[in-house]
Amino acid sequence: MSEVKHYTIVTTRGLEKIQSKYQNNETVNLTHMGFGGTNQYTAPDESAIAVPNQWAKIPLERHPDTGFIGGGATITNQDEYKGQWIANVGIYDEDDELIIISATPLIEMSLDSSVVASYPIDIFTVLDNTVNVIVVTDTSITHPTHDELNVAINEVKENTLFVVERLFPVGHVHITVNEANPATYGYPGLWEMQGADMTLLTTRTASDVNQVLGTNTPSVPLLQHSHTAQFSGDRLPEHSHSQDNRTALVSPNSGNSDPTSGSPSGSRGGTTSGESGGTPTGHVSVSSAGVENATLDVRGKHLTVYVFLRTA
Known part of the structure; x- marks a missing residue:
């Protein structure tokens, strides 16, 4: 008689959880099926916490009959799954803990994903004391196809x-x-x-809009303004001038009634009396100063950035 290789068992953690749920009048909610394996046989292990060489986990689609625990799901050979081996499958609960583990006949998923190949897998096992323990599956969580x-x-x-x-x-x-x-x-x-x-x-x-005008360094304009100037000075002090040599009239000629017709005798002239020359006048010159053609950078403090314009 040949050895039985393909069967399903409840894991040690699964048994503990089922018992705990029963004691608290609660149920175990099974939600997902995991797929894994290589091109060789791996026996189910009660201590397993994950499907060996797992490469996919999808929601359960089918429910077991009364008195059984398990479920079923169908996987297809889409891009991420093509060429994979199905050797082991398992069922997880809502806490993502492995409750059931199984070994299946080796299946290699088709490498040609242009033709959809579906692989329905169902695993279940007898659950003792089914009168008192209720196991339900939750299919409210769904995942889209490829x-x-x-x-x-x-x-x-x-x-x-x-x-x-x-x-x-x-x-x-x-x-x-x-x-x-x-x-x-x-x-x-x-x-x-x-x-x-x-x-x-x-x-x-x-x-x-979109016109580039002006300059950052315009010439500095000179504000309209005017200049005034005043000049004042002191009066010249009194002074004198010497007189040129001259001949004074001393007496008229005898018998002549015109005093200017006589012959003057030689004499030396005197000095003029003191006179002021008045207030002096003058002019003021205003010379230019500063920077020729001065400019001013009007930007002040600024942040340098790149500016892009969408043109099409």
Whole structure:
């Protein structure tokens, strides 16, 4: 008689948990089936806490008959599962503890995932004292298929791209300290880095938008002003001037009634009396000073950033 290799047992932890639940008038909720194995036989082990060489865990889909503990699930050869070996399966409860472990005939899942191959697996064992212990399965937790997951991922990508597109339309300005072009990290469209040494100015006039005008170093204007000057001085002190040599009239000629017709005799002149020369006058010269063609950097304290403009 050949040795029986393919059978199902309740683990030591499973028996402990079933008994504990029974004592507290509670039930054991079985939720998932684990798949594992290689291309060789591994006997069920009561001390096991996980399926040997486990590579998948999916929700239970089928319930055992009354008086049995276990369940069933169907796995397919999608990309992450194709070519795997099914040698051992087990059933876990809601606390992710292994309750049942089983060895099955070796099954190699198809390598061709273009054709879906399904592998339904059911394991169960007799549960003693079933009158007092109730075992239920919980199938409220479900997982999508491979195709359903891909569809959901694509929808998320499309919705995300739609939101990003709405947030960053053509004409949007992106200010950052990251030198990389925004397109390199997921922003839609074409982005152009703007010129250096520019500041931003708001407007409400459409014709003014996207125009680069002005300079950061305008010439400094000279405010309108005037100059006044006053000059004052002291009066010149009194002084005298010597007289030129002259001949004074001393007496008229005899018998001549015109005193100017006589012949003067020689004599020396005197000095003038003291006179002031008045108040002096003059002029004031104003010379230019400062830096020729002076300019002023009007930006003051500032943060240097990169500015990108979405152009398409």
